[in-house]
Amino acid sequence: MLEDIHSTIKHEQELTMEFSFWNNKWENMDIGFHEPQANYFLQSHLADFNLPEHARIFLPLCGKTRDIAWLLRAGFRVVGIELIEKAVQQLFEELGVTPTITSMDNLTQYQADNIEIYVGDLFNLIPEILGPIDLVYDRAAIVALPQDTRTQYTQLIPHLALGAPQLVVTFEYNQAHLQGPPFAVDNQELTRCYETTYSIKKLASRPAEDLKQRRKVDGMETAWMLTAIS
Numbered sequence: 001m002l003e004d005i006h007s008t009i010k011h012e013q014e015l016t017m018e019f020s021f022w023n024n025k026w027e028n029m030d031i032g033f034h035e036p037q038a039n040y041f042l043q044s045h046l047a048d049f050n051l052p053e054h055a056r057i058f059l060p061l062c063g064k065t066r067d068i069a070w071l072l073r074a075g076f077r078v079v080g081i082e083l084i085e086k087a088v089q090q091l092f093e094e095l096g097v098t099p100t101i102t103s104m105d106n107l108t109q110y111q112a113d114n115i116e117i118y119v120g121d122l123f124n125l126i127p128e129i130l131g132p133i134d135l136v137y138d139r140a141a142i143v144a145l146p147q148d149t150r151t152q153y154t155q156l157i158p159h160l161a162l163g164a165p166q167l168v169v170t171f172e173y174n175q176a177h178l179q180g181p182p183f184a185v186d187n188q189e190l191t192r193c194y195e196t197t198y199s200i201k202k203l204a205s206r207p208a209e210d211l212k213q214r215r216k217v218d219g220m221e222t223a224w225m226l227t228a229i230s
């Protein structure tokens, strides 16, 4: 099943387009999605998951998010994956940590105490490389992907997570008013993506101030708890 997902997911052309899109963003530092401090919902709702001490948290499409520094300071272990190496280099520079860098088949591992970041395409990640995790934290990952890739992403994540819950942060707005990313992902869309693999509970919602300021669109930012259906 996992092989099916990996092999049918991507045509080379799609991958190249996706790489150039995100590479341009990082080259031009057009990274309005990057928050100046740890995400509000991460800070206010991580405790709802009752994670064990030193839990291992997976951040797909992690960029150089400040959430990582916040999680490390809180005593968690972090594993992430990010397509663009420049983002990961900046992440470690900003953490003030020198990583050990290891080339693997399709991925490059940046590793230091309590942190492992893979540079490469999420769709090249397999559970054997990722290892056991206690939580998937998806901030600006599911909403970064257009619908086809989003569907593939939401098929892959449960295979990688192996039963771990998810904290997911989404944006909801009228998609006709804005070309994503970020794409609008409302309750109905989240249900379409995950109804066979997770039960979905809304944790909290607030006006998406950042969307309003940067893109002049009214919307809501919502945090969800996804619990794996066994």
Ligand SMILES: C[S@@+](CC[C@H](N)C(=O)[O-])C[C@H]1O[C@@H](n2cnc3c(N)ncnc32)[C@H](O)[C@@H]1O
Pocket (backbone or CB within 6 Å): 018, 022, 023, 033, 034, 035, 060, 061, 062, 063, 064, 065, 081, 082, 083, 084, 087, 120, 121, 122, 123, 139, 140, 141, 144, 181
């Ligand atoms: C909207 S940004 C969010 C970054 C981070 N989660 C945050 O909150 O700041 C999405 C990130 O996903 C990365 N990305 C896009 N497609 C990817 C893929 N297929 N595999 C791994 N990373 C990818 C992009 O380079 C970009 O840094």
